[in-house]
Amino acid sequence: MAHTLREHLADSPLPRLEAQLLWRQVLGVSRAWLIAHDTDPLDAAQEAAYRALETRRLAGEPMAYILGRREFWGRDFRVTPDVLIPRPDTEALVECGLQAIAGLPSPRVLDLGTGSGIVAVSIALDRPDARVRATDCSPAALAVAEMNARALGATLLFSLGNWYDTQLDSGRYDLIVSNPPYIDSQDLHLAQGDLRFEPRGALTDGADGLDALRCIVRGAADHLRPGGALCVEHGWDQAAAVRGLFQSEGFSDAASQRDLAGIERVTWGRLAA
């Protein structure tokens, strides 16, 4: 006998919210529809489709990859296993970047290691006068970023390459932003939870977690105009080290900003004029 949604939700080994999201994915319906129709019988094909998603989730696969999307800065972004899953922490980076170019007409912006494109696309949509270039060393990630830019109506420039070793624009940038891999390669979290499924190269630099940040901060002076800003995301215990890097590379006023959890998550500074 066919079961209803209500029976399925009551029986599911998953948290209710996750089971509801998977059902919405299978049925292609809103949350309101799901609640209003929870006594409708489900057919065998729908139940089989749900089971397939439930099995993936029970094996630990992140919800964002199963659903193929995640919300960030108020917009819906497509995500695939080729890119890091957007984190709310990274909204602090967008906020910092937008503040750094506030009041500056037609700013030139460079996003290094764009992944799904959340930072570059968010800045480009909030500042339609900005000229934003997004780079990544992964062609697959760049394809996801391009798909997001297109779907959300953002006009960006894209280039494939490793940090500054890529096609850049002539002239200097007003803002460089980056959320690089910053987890220490020995960090046990890499073997836990969602991180097991994310691209390793987006999470860790394969060294102490500061390698990519060093490269980004060291190269910034060659690509920023005097007074231009650099904003980078980093780990919970890296703020002092990153401020030190900024200071030794010509940024006199490096400061860190906290994320929603109160952790110093972003460091920024302006290149001395």
Ligand code: GLN
């Ligand atoms: N914030 C992520 C985490 O700690 C890491 C992202 C990154 O390395 N850029 O899970």
